[in-house]
Amino acid sequence: MTAATPTTTRRPAFWRNVRVLRVTFQAVFLVAVVGLLLFLFDNVVYNLERLGIPTGFDYLRQPAGFAIPDTDFRSSQSLLDALLVGVQNTIKVALLGIVLATIIGVIVGVSRLSSNWLVRRVAALYVETFRNIPVLVIILFWYLGVMIRLPPIREGVELLDMVAISNRGIVVPWFDQVGGGLTFAIFALIGLLAAAAVWTWRTRRFEATGQPHRRALWTGGVLLLILAIGFVLAGRPWTLDTPETGELSTSGGFRLAPEYAALLIALSLYTASHIAEIVRGSILAVPRGQGEAADAVGLSGFQRLRHVVLPQAFRISIPPISNQYLNLTKNSSLGVAISYYEVTKVTQVSIAQSAPAVQAIVVLMGIYLVLSLFIAAVTNLFNRRLTLKGRR
Amino acid sequence: MRVFQGWTLCVLFAVVLFLGAGCSLGDDDDDSGNGDASGDTGSAEAGGGGQDGGGSLLQEVQDRGTLRCGVNDAVPGFGFTGEGGEPQGFDIDFCKVIAAAVLGDAEAVEYTPLSAEQRFTALQSGEIDVLSRNTTYTASRDGTEGARFLHTTFYDGQGMMVRTESGHTTLEDLAGETICVLSGTTTELNLESQFQARGIDYTPLAFEDNEPLQAAFVEERCGAWTSDKSQLAGIRSAWPEGQGGPEALTIMDETMSKEPLGPVVSDGDDAWADAVNWAVYATIQAEEFGLTSENIGEGSEDPEIQRFLGEAVEGEPFDAGLGLPDDFAVQVVTQVGNYAEIYDRNVGEGSALELPRDFNALWTDGGLQFAPPYR
Numbered sequence: 001m002t003a004a005t006p007t008t009t010r011r012p013a014f015w016r017n018v019r020v021l022r023v024t025f026q027a028v029f030l031v032a033v034v035g036l037l038l039f040l041f042d043n044v045v046y047n048l049e050r051l052g053i054p055t056g057f058d059y060l061r062q063p064a065g066f067a068i069p070d071t072d073f074r075s076s077q078s079l080l081d082a083l084l085v086g087v088q089n090t091i092k093v094a095l096l097g098i099v100l101a102t103i104i105g106v107i108v109g110v111s112r113l114s115s116n117w118l119v120r121r122v123a124a125l126y127v128e129t130f131r132n133i134p135v136l137v138i139i140l141f142w143y144l145g146v147m148i149r150l151p152p153i154r155e156g157v158e159l160l161d162m163v164a165i166s167n168r169g170i171v172v173p174w175f176d177q178v179g180g181g182l183t184f185a186i187f188a189l190i191g192l193l194a195a196a197a198v199w200t201w202r203t204r205r206f207e208a209t210g211q212p213h214r215r216a217l218w219t220g221g222v223l224l225l226i227l228a229i230g231f232v233l234a235g236r237p238w239t240l241d242t243p244e245t246g247e248l249s250t251s252g253g254f255r256l257a258p259e260y261a262a263l264l265i266a267l268s269l270y271t272a273s274h275i276a277e278i279v280r281g282s283i284l285a286v287p288r289g290q291g292e293a294a295d296a297v298g299l300s301g302f303q304r305l306r307h308v309v310l311p312q313a314f315r316i317s318i319p320p321i322s323n324q325y326l327n328l329t330k331n332s333s334l335g336v337a338i339s340y341y342e343v344t345k346v347t348q349v350s351i352a353q354s355a356p357a358v359q360a361i362v363v364l365m366g367i368y369l370v371l372s373l374f375i376a377a378v379t380n381l382f383n384r385r386l387t388l389k390g391r392r
Numbered sequence: 393m394r395v396f397q398g399w400t401l402c403v404l405f406a407v408v409l410f411l412g413a414g415c416s417l418g419d420d421d422d423d424s425g426n427g428d429a430s431g432d433t434g435s436a437e438a439g440g441g442g443q444d445g446g447g448s449l450l451q452e453v454q455d456r457g458t459l460r461c462g463v464n465d466a467v468p469g470f471g472f473t474g475e476g477g478e479p480q481g482f483d484i485d486f487c488k489v490i491a492a493a494v495l496g497d498a499e500a501v502e503y504t505p506l507s508a509e510q511r512f513t514a515l516q517s518g519e520i521d522v523l524s525r526n527t528t529y530t531a532s533r534d535g536t537e538g539a540r541f542l543h544t545t546f547y548d549g550q551g552m553m554v555r556t557e558s559g560h561t562t563l564e565d566l567a568g569e570t571i572c573v574l575s576g577t578t579t580e581l582n583l584e585s586q587f588q589a590r591g592i593d594y595t596p597l598a599f600e601d602n603e604p605l606q607a608a609f610v611e612e613r614c615g616a617w618t619s620d621k622s623q624l625a626g627i628r629s630a631w632p633e634g635q636g637g638p639e640a641l642t643i644m645d646e647t648m649s650k651e652p653l654g655p656v657v658s659d660g661d662d663a664w665a666d667a668v669n670w671a672v673y674a675t676i677q678a679e680e681f682g683l684t685s686e687n688i689g690e691g692s693e694d695p696e697i698q699r700f701l702g703e704a705v706e707g708e709p710f711d712a713g714l715g716l717p718d719d720f721a722v723q724v725v726t727q728v729g730n731y732a733e734i735y736d737r738n739v740g741e742g743s744a745l746e747l748p749r750d751f752n753a754l755w756t757d758g759g760l761q762f763a764p765p766y767r
Contacts, residue, residue, distance in 0.1 A: 051516055051538030052659050059536075066575075067584045067596045075584045144607055152612030167613045168570060249568040249595065258613065259597075339575070339599050349598065352509040352576020354532045357516075 044358060057363070059355050066349055068341045070257050079350050086346030087367060093264055093342060094329040094371070100268035101328060102321070105275025110305070112280045123276065130273035136334050139266040143338040147258035153249070164243040167258055171243035174254035187230025195223040259340040263332065271328040275321055282317035283309060315386050322379030326372050333368075343367055448663035450494065450715050453521055458500045461487035462520035465505035466602040469626035469739045469747075470526050470546075479503045482738040483524040486545055486655055486672060488728045490522060493671030493720040498727035507600050509576040512537040515658055522668055523656040526620060528578040540661075542669045544654040547751035547760055549647035550582050551621035553628065556642045558615060563592060563646055570595040572605050572614035582649040583618050602627075610635060620651050622739060622747060629744035663715055670714050673763035674700075674721040678730035680754055680763065685729045688722060700766050712766070721766075731761060 014020045048055050060080040067075050073085045111123035130138065148167045151157060156166030164171040199219045206213035243253035286309050294304040333344035347364045351357045453459055463484055464471030474480035488498040504520050511527065514520050516538050526548075527533075529541040552571075554560045560569075563586070573580045575598035587594050597614050599605040606627070609617050617624065621643060628641045655672065657665050678688070681697050692698060699710040702718035709718040717723070728734065735752065736742040753759025 048538075050660060052535075053516070053538045054536055065581045065584065066598070069595045069597060075581075075588065144604065148608055148611040148613040154612075167611055249570070336600065338604070339597055345575075348509055348600075349575045349580075351513070353581065354536045356536065357513050 048356070048358065053356050055356070055359075057359055059359065060363075062355075064350065065353055068346070070255070070260075071341075079355060082346050082350065083343060083363070083367070086341060086343035087371075089260075089335075089340070090329070090332050090342040090344075090371070093260065093267065093332045093335065093340070097264055097267045097271065097328050097332070098325050100264070101271035101275055101324070104268060104272035105321075105324075106279050108272060108276035109279025110283070112276060113283055127273045127276050130270050131277070133270075135266065135270045135331050136337060138270050139263060139334055139338060142266045143259065143262035147262045150258070158243075162242055164253070168249060169255040169257050170261060171253040171255045173240050173242045175240065181234075183234035184230050187226060187234065191223045191226035191230065194226055195219045198222045257340075259335070259338050262338055263335045263340050263342075267328050267331055270331070271324050274324050274327075278317050278320045278324065279313065282313035285316050286312045318379060318383045318386065322376060322383070325375050325379065329371055329375060330368060448715070449521055449658070449661050450664045450667045453494055453664075457495060458502050459487065459491040459495065459522070460502045460504060460520045461490070462504050462506045462511055462514050462523040462525055463487065464525045465503075467526060467623045467626050468630040469743060469745045470623065471524075472626075479505075480738075482546065482734065483526060483653075485728055485734045485738060486524045487522070489675055489724050489734075490524075490655070490668050490671045492723040492727045493674060493716055494667055496717060496720075496723050498723075507576075508574050509600060512539055515539055515656060518658070521657070521664075526623065526653045527656050528620075529652045529654060530578055538659045539656045540659050540665050542655045542657065542665060543672045543763075544652040544760075545672060546622065546653040548620040548622050548651040548653055550579055550618060550649040550651055551624050551647060552644045553617045553619075553624045553641055554615060554644065555612075556640055560616070561642075561644060563587070563590065563644070563648075566594060566616055567592050568594070569616055570597050570614040571616045571618055572597050572599065572609050573618050574598065574602065574605065575600055577619075578649070578651065579619050586648045618648070620653070621647065622745070625745045625747055626739070629746075666714050667716055670712070670716065671720065671724060673766070674724045675729070675731040675734060676754070676761050676763040677766055678721065678725045679732045679761075680756065683725055683730060684733060685726055688725045696767075710767075 011017070045055055060083070061078050063076050064073075064079050064082040065075050066082075067073070068082065068085050071085050071089075073082060108123045108126055111119045112127065114120050114123070150165060150167040150170075153166040153168045156164055156168075158164050162173050199215055202213040202215045202218050205211070206215075241253055243255075290308055290312060291304060294308040299307065332342055335342045336345045336348055339345070344364060347355075347360050351360050461484075463479060464481075465473050465479065467481070469481055471479065471481040471483045484503070487501045487503065491501045492498040504514065506514050506520075506523075506525060511523055511525055512533070515523050523539075526546070527541075528548075529544065533539055534541055552563060552566070554566075560566060571583060571594050573583055573596055580596070580598055583594075583596060597608060599608065605617070608614055617627075619627075624643050628638050628643060631638050631641055655668055657668055677700060678684070681692075681694075681700065683697070688701070691703070692701070701722050702709045702720070711718065729737070731754075732740075735749065739745045739747045740749065749757070749759060751760045753761065755762040
């Protein structure tokens with residue numbers, strides 16, 4: 001078909017012309033798909049109207065009527081506000097979950113390649129356990145099996161008068177602002193600038209002299225020092241707020257609700273088991289010669305890992321790990337099972353409280369799409385920065 | 393090789409074209425049929441999704457021979473799974489009442505257990521014919537859920553249950569408490585509005601199902617449980633001895649709301665709604681006439697009762713034009729019972745709940761249960 005010789009001047013008939021056919025087929029296919037979607041859409045709208053169910057998105061402005069625990073949300077606020085609170089709760093789980101899962105995952109992944117038999121086996125046991133149990137079961141275990149089986153509040157445990165533990169939540173001391181925020185903010189800004197300057201200075205010095213830079217140590221030290229001075233000069237703008245256990249609830253401190261804690265722990269542990277395998281695979285994918293070269297120039301075991309193997313493994317692991325981040329975010333919707341008010345739960349409750357189901361689910365899908373695309377965009381940005389030039 | 397690839401592509405495109413044409417043809421057909429008669433074939437394939445035009449759900453149910461009833465399976469007394477694995481309870485009995493009236497067989501019911509959050513979607517999609525699942529009649533549900541609320545079979549109110557040992561007796565005692573509630577219920581909304589109005593601080597903990605809620609209550613994750621008083625009474629009566637039995641729980645005297653509960657059908661099918669409504673009225677009318685499942689066979693000289701029982705008065709049996717069999721009331725009362733029998737057996741004196749009739753007494757006894765005249 002492609003072997004058209006330049007000498008032939010007669011064009012083929014249009015029904016044998018590949019280009020015409022291709023365009024036609026694609027156009028027909030497009031029409032069919034669009035037609036099908038239009039038909040489905042029309043069908044939904046027709047049936048909703050027949051049942052007298054509202055078809056627009058005006059319902060989002062109605063007052064919610066229900067309360068959301070552990071937030072400032074008032075039931076007189078609109079369903080849209082309720083959804084936003086739900087999104088916040090989803091992000092709270094997803095973000096912290098991603099951080100925790102990454103830390104645990106990297107540690108376990110590296111441990112699986114350890115030369116220590118015990119460490120290696122324990123890591124393998126962890127991975128095999130969590131990877132092979134459905135995440136919903138893990139969540140239910142942490143909630144019904146652990147969190148609500150903590151002692152009831154009247155028998156609540158207090159550690160050193162600082163941490164209160166009961167099945168109403170784990171309460172840790174938290175900072176309470178009492179004033180002088182602006183002065184402190186200025187100091188914080190100065191501290192950050194100074195820290196950046198120190199970082200650059202240590203890097204330049206290292207490049208010039210080759211002596212260990214210890215950037216993290218220097219920068220952190222300078223930042224902490226300036227923050228401490230600022231704290232004192234601003235008249236101690238924060239005090240430590242320790243939990244106070246009452247008869248029915250605790251006041252003060254920062255309360256980690258059992259539902260939130262169970263979801264966070266379960267998602268982190270589950271996702272970490274997958275990340276661990278990705279990390280292990282990525283390390284094994286770094287050519288053996290790289291490690292041998294590191295040995296040859298006399299780097300220590302830790303240095304070899306930190307400066308030679310991990311940076312290269314990191315590059316390999318970003319695309320699959322970003323996939324796991326997406327999974328974790330989407331799995332957070334399982335919080336409905338344990339009454340954690342993330343965005344799916346809020347949607348479900350509003351549907352039950354007379355928000356139209358079709359629209360509410362469409363909005364929910366849109367929210368997850370935006371969240372996922374955002375995470376994908378961030379990880380892609382990382383990936384692009386780290387990809388070796390010429391490898392793309 | 394290239395030529396071969398080109399051919400495969402062509403074949404592929406041809407297949408796609410075929411499928412595409414099939415789709416577009418199909419949706420042309422449906423589009424044109426949408427306006428007038430989408431009910432004829434479309435609804436049958438879509439599991440009875442629509443019942444517009446001539447085909448009422450009443451006809452569909454009679455053709456099918458079974459009634460699909462959406463129920464609860466976790467509230468003792470109202471809708472729960474009995475010892476033999478059979479669904480039992482007040483709401484279940486009303487499914488049977490409808491089946492007996494429409495089909496002449498109280499056992500021809502397919503039960504679908506539904507959560508509070510699923511129930512209206514199941515009704516809208518046509519998965520169930522009728523919802524008999526302690527559902528409160530409210531304006532917004534009537535307006536936006538495409539639901540039609542029928543006669544209230546049980547007048548209820550929201551209550552609060554606490555552990556007896558906590559010593560709480562009023563809602564004010566619950567300041568700072570965590571309160572368990574089913575999500576997607578009117579109870580959840582009442583709880584919020586009542587506590588806000590009284591300025592009582594509390595933390596709601598809303599579950600989808602009664603089982604995790606009960607687990608949370610047992611573990612004292614929450615110190616109070618709010619629901620319709622009848623449901624609380626049911627749960628209390630079945631409270632396991634290992635947890636201290638019914639004595640371990642107290643239902644506060646306060647009633648926080650009015651909760652009229654009754655069967656619900658899909659909007660826009662009057663014939664079906666009428667049939668279900670009159671099946672329910674039959675139980676109330678029978679109690680008013682003093683007819684029970686025991687004595688209904690004895691007959692009566694009273695022309696009103698004869699008319700009600702579908703006996704031929706002056707030649708023709710009375711036909712109210714409801715599309716129900718002439719003897720539907722007889723079937724309902726003999727197979728299931730009158731309102732008093734249903735009440736006593738499930739939630740009244742003859743049950744573990746021992747709820748007094750109160751508002752659910754007949755209007756002649758000062759209650760609210762009232763059936764329009766059958767004539």
